Each structure stands twice: as C-alpha cells, then as structure tokens.
Amino acid sequence: MEHVFSEQILSVEGLDVQIGSSFILKNFDFQIHKKEIHALVGESGSGKSTFANVVLGLLNEEALISWNKFKIFSQEIQAADFSLWKDWRGKRISLIPQTSAIGLHPFLSIRSQVLEYFHLVQPRLANDETGIRLLEEFGLSDPKAAWNSKPHQLSGGERQRILVLLSVYSGADLILADEPSSALDPDTGRSILKLLQKRVRDLDAGLLFISHDLSSAMEFADTITVMKSGQKLETIKKEKGTWNPNSEYSRKLFTLDQNPA
Numbered sequence: 215m216e217h218v219f220s221e222q223i224l225s226v227e228g229l230d231v232q233i234g235s236s237f238i239l240k241n242f243d244f245q246i247h248k249k250e251i252h253a254l255v256g257e258s259g260s261g262k263s264t265f266a267n268v269v270l271g272l273l274n275e276e277a278l279i280s281w282n283k284f285k286i287f288s289q290e291i292q293a294a295d296f297s298l299w300k301d302w303r304g305k306r307i308s309l310i311p312q313t314s315a316i317g318l319h320p321f322l323s324i325r326s327q328v329l330e331y332f333h334l335v336q337p338r339l340a341n342d343e344t345g346i347r348l349l350e351e352f353g354l355s356d357p358k359a360a361w362n363s364k365p366h367q368l369s370g371g372e373r374q375r376i377l378v379l380l381s382v383y384s385g386a387d388l389i390l391a392d393e394p395s396s397a398l399d400p401d402t403g404r405s406i407l408k409l410l411q412k413r414v415r416d417l418d419a420g421l422l423f424i425s426h427d428l429s430s431a432m433e434f435a436d437t438i439t440v441m442k443s444g445q446k447l448e449t450i451k452k453e454k455g456t457w458n459p460n461s462e463y464s465r466k467l468f469t470l471d472q473n474p475a
C-alpha cells in the first residue's frame with residue numbers, strides 16, 4: 215500500500231561534510247515526513263552513518279559541515295549549530311542501534327532500565343503494568359519474567375525488541391535505525407522490522423532506516439535513497455508496490471539483490 219505523506223519532519227539540501235581534505239558527503243539532499251519509512255542504502259563507506267551522525271548532531275569537531283537548507287521540526291537551522299540537538303536527542307530524535315549489546319546496561323534489570331528511561335522521556339509510561347504490557351506487545355513470550363531479567367538472560371532478538379520498544383515509545387518524531395536487524399536471524403529481524411513499521415505509522419513518527427540489506431529496505435520502506443561516494447545517486451518512491459530505479463547503478467543493485475548469485 216502506498217502512503218501519501220504531507221507533514222515534513224526533516225528537509226536537508228546541499229549538505230557537505232568535509233573531514234581533512236576529503237568530502238564524506240557532497241551536495242546531499244534528504245527529506246522525511248511523518249509516517250514515512252525512508253531507507254538509506256549504498257555500499258560500505260558511501261556516507262550513510264555520517265549522514266545519520268549529522269541528523270543526531272553527533273559529528274565531531276574535525277568535520278567541516280555546511281548546507282544550503284536544513285529544516286527540522288519546522289525549524290530552519292542556519293549554520294551548523296548543534297547546540298539545539300541536546301534537547302532533541304533521546305526525546306525528539308531517537309536511535310535504535312545495530313546491536314542490543316550497546317543499548318542496554320548489562321548489570322541492570324530490564325525493569326529498572328525501562329522505568330528510568332520512561333521517567334525521563336515519557337513519565338506516563340513509567341510503571342510496571344505498562345512496561346509489562348509493552349513487552350507483551352513487542353512479542354516477548356514471557357513478559358513478566360523478561361521485566362525482571364537482566365539483559366544476558368534474554369536472547370539477542372528479545373533485547374533488540376526492547377530497544378525498538380524504547381525508541382518508538384520515546385515520543386520521538388524522528389527515529390533512526392542503523393541496521394536494526396543485522397545481528398539477528400532473518401525471521402526475527404523481519405518480525406522486528408514489521409513491528410517497527412507498524413508503530414512508526416501508528417505513532418506518526420518518521421523512520422530513517424540505514425540498511426546494507428536492500429531486500430529489507432525494499433520490503434519495509436516507502437522511499438529509498440541510494441548513496442554512492444558521499445553523494446545521492448537518486449531517491450526512489452515505491453509505486454504500486456514496486457521500485458523503479460532510474461540509474462544503472464541502482465538498477466544493478468536492485469536486480470542483484472532480487473536475484474542473488
């Protein structure tokens with residue numbers, strides 16, 4: 215099903231990121247709307263994580279950043295002033311990391327971590343009953359036991375479900391997922407992406423989905439931007455359930471992915 219997206223969350227035009235003498239991003243454009251899942255694909259080193267770091271306001275000082283336009287949450291940002299991001303990170307912008315190993319504290323129970331997080335960002339969700347209900351909603355088979363577990367007592371898939379849960383219920387308008395299923399077996403990864411897709415739409419957020427795995431981008435995204443050497447090659451919208459890339463490079467990428475050797 216195609217979706218019509220009206221309300222823009224982020225619009226970037228002519229973004230350059232330079233580190234030393236090399237341009238990591240060059241004249242890069244990107245837009246994302248509420249309820250939209252916009253995947254960023256491209257070979258390793260094409261600049262996907264660098265762009266995610268710009269959106270998270272996390273690029274280090276050695277980077278020279280400039281843009282023609284950067285509009286986020288209806289606010290036009292003139293120069294690369296990332297001080298605004300300290301109020302947004304974790305609240306209006308949230309990140310689902312690649313692996314649950316870096317997202318959860320190993321020595322604290324799921325209960326204490328979820329409650330502490332919701333106290334900060336969504337106090338109305340910070341109680342045992344809601345926490346257990348959300349674990350159930352996110353497919354944990356024994357939500358009460360999981361609630362009182364430490365992360366190592368859960369599987370990687372269960373931990374990743376919890377990170378996705380925290381991110382989508384953070385109240386964030388913009389969610390970044392960096393290869394959120396890459397550390398999981400294909401079935402678990404797929405069911406987590408399906409859940410993420412549904413919640414992003416229900417909660418009116420936008421999802422920037424960074425993926426090496428073009429087949430999951432093709433299955434779950436509404437829009438795909440193909441990157442190459444720090445530049446946008448093209449942005450493609452799903453039309454009537456199909457993808458019609460224009461450039462030869464993207465066409466090869468899409469066809470290869472559908473017919474792997």
Ligand SMILES: Nc1ncnc2c1ncn2[C@@H]1O[C@H](COP(=O)(O)OP(=O)(O)OP(=O)(O)O)[C@@H](O)[C@H]1O
Binds near residue numbers: 233257265
């Ligand atoms: N702090 C840095 N200093 C120097 N070069 C950097 C820095 N950060 C990234 N790069 C370079 O920028 C290019 C883009 O890196 P980036 O991590 O954004 O690519 P990517 O598409 O996310 O790759 P991958 O899919 O492998 O994660 C790479 O060539 C990388 O070596």
